[in-house]
Amino acid sequence: MAxxxxxxxxxxxxxxxxxxPEGTEVIVQVQETKRGSPEAILAVMxxxxxxxxxxxxxxxxxxxxxxxxxxxxxxFEQQRA
Numbered sequence: 001m002a003x004x005x006x007x008x009x010x011x012x013x014x015x016x017x018x019x020x021p022e023g024t025e026v027i028v029q030v031q032e033t034k035r036g037s038p039e040a041i042l043a044v045m046x047x048x049x050x051x052x053x054x055x056x057x058x059x060x061x062x063x064x065x066x067x068x069x070x071x072x073x074x075x076f077e078q079q080r081a
Contacts, residue, residue: 006047015046 005014012028020026033040 006043008047013047
């Protein structure tokens with residue numbers, strides 16, 4: 001059986017949906033990935049922290065409330081007196 005995971009310090013976090021019984025002995029084989037490779041990008045994305053959806057909604061409300069109106073006139077072409 002082969003499982004994928006991400007090392008965080010001395011702990012390996014397995015991919016979502018993968019579980020092993022407590023106390024299972026495992027052998028870890030390190031697979032080096034090149035920077036910028038698809039594997040490296042996926043590894044980083046899998047390691048991102050989970051964000052509370054309520055916090056996301058709050059951030060989007062703050063962004064919406066802070067938007068300024070769009071100015072359609074060109075500020076550099078003002079008429080001179």
